[in-house]
Amino acid sequence: MNYILENENIKISTSTFGGELNNLITKNDNIEFLWSGDETYWKYHSPILFPIVGKVLNNKYKAENNEYELPQHGLARTREFNVIEKDNNHITFELLWSEDTLKIYPYKFSLKLTYTLLENGVSVNYNVKNLDNKEIYFSIGGHPAFMCPLLDGEKFEDYYLQFNEKERADIMELDSNTGYFTGETKNFFNNENKINLNLDLFKDDAIVFSDLRSNSITLKNYKNNKELTMDYTGFPYLAIWTKPTGAPFVCIEPWYGHSDYKNFNGDLKDKEGIEKLSINEEFTANYKLFIK
Template sequence: MAVHIIENDKIKLTVEEHGAEIRSLIRKADGAELMWQADSAFWGRTSPVLFPLVGNYFEKKSVYAGKTYEMGQHGFARDMDFELVSKTEDELTFELKDNEATHEKYPFAFILEIGYKLDGGKVAVKWTVKNTNVETMYFSIGGHPAFNCDLDTYTLRFEKNGEANACVKANIIANDGSGCLSTKQEHHPLNNGILKMSDELFSQDALIFEDEQSDAVTLVDSEGKDVLTVTCPTPLFGVWSPVGKHAPFVCIEPWCGRCDRVGFNQKLEEREYGNSLAAGEKFEAGYEIIVK
């Protein structure tokens, strides 16, 4: 699958057409590869785009206009080929349109654009969703970038003190395999904003932080130096590393949407944190990766 590279004197970014997915981000000062390289022994992806679903529908089903649709975790965009529609020295834009295969899983027509723009040591990621229907459409969208690190010695810094409150998935608590939320929360104390990482931290799967708890999350190395910051100008974000694998990476995930709660009525237009978009309108959001 074709890949496209843009770079400046600070960073070099590689994006693949399949999934419009970041595959590499190199810091030129020392040649460090910052992105996880998709070793399937741990997790075979690097930075998938989550659309039109973040997480799971309850029982992997949604209902719209009396019809039931089934879709797997995180939607279908990450597994589809995008078209490169624009490329300059410092910017890439990819496009995905609905087709017969997407209509079987999702009732709406759409145009999804994923943009990447470099500015010094910063990568700006832009999501644009265009509603090409004659009625309101409903969707979620999110990022899932994975960054190389040592869970034993690296930490995360939130833009807050006190504690961070994370939702807990029911498939861990009840072993029901739903991949959806329970009513329980975990409370994680922060020391000067620092959250220590470990296998135990991720034993309940992804940590899901609702209610705009931090504007950004910074990855800090074993010497206390900032590696990179992921901005979170989104209603919620996730932090994840695979359960029980002691994987050498962590994902910092800005989300406009999340999985359903256990027992949700499956109505697409009533999903918590879901987005609605009027006919002919467009939705714009995104995040930044700031390399230190």
């Protein structure tokens, strides 16, 4: 089921399927900033990645002395959530553990997604609570896709991404044949803060940063003054992605955790970037989208 929230400037729609944000529209000009979900390219809009981000090796992982299987980005993006709170300004979805989820993820949890309207944007809040009688381990992240180009007559290469700080950051090297990280890094920024978008950037899949000084990034273009900014304060990883074969969107992905290294064969609790919660403990994270 879909739910619509709007104020004077912004209209959003959200869905119980995946707890996903499906639309982000500016009301004065009726422009859609979020990707349409056209299956020709990619069927999602802004999926939640939980309890893994990216891929585990051969879709299998070890936890609690057993082996389990999870598809890329985990289980949450294809599950039905329940609406537990709603008013004119915000909506909260919840996904609870079940006997079904325990077959592929051996921990009892509550996952809540809250979308709150801002004056010119939306705040996206994650809450994970440990409902088990032992520690639980997980990763979590966002995968919102934004229209790029935004308007007719533009092209992907008219757009660029700009960080709020000058960066000297490397990117995590991906093995293009497997989609797993090699454990090495590649030079990317040298006291710069701008990425001019082109498909060659994504020939090895996503660009993933782990040591940025910046806490926000803005999607801009050379043809008009429309901008979308993400404040991802607190997230240790940030990925940029589009389909390397070409697609009219770009994803900006704040992550807690990442795909496996290609030689990792350890337990989930030993995975780099993994989050841990004690009994009844809660984890929260938040990112915000602003439209100018």
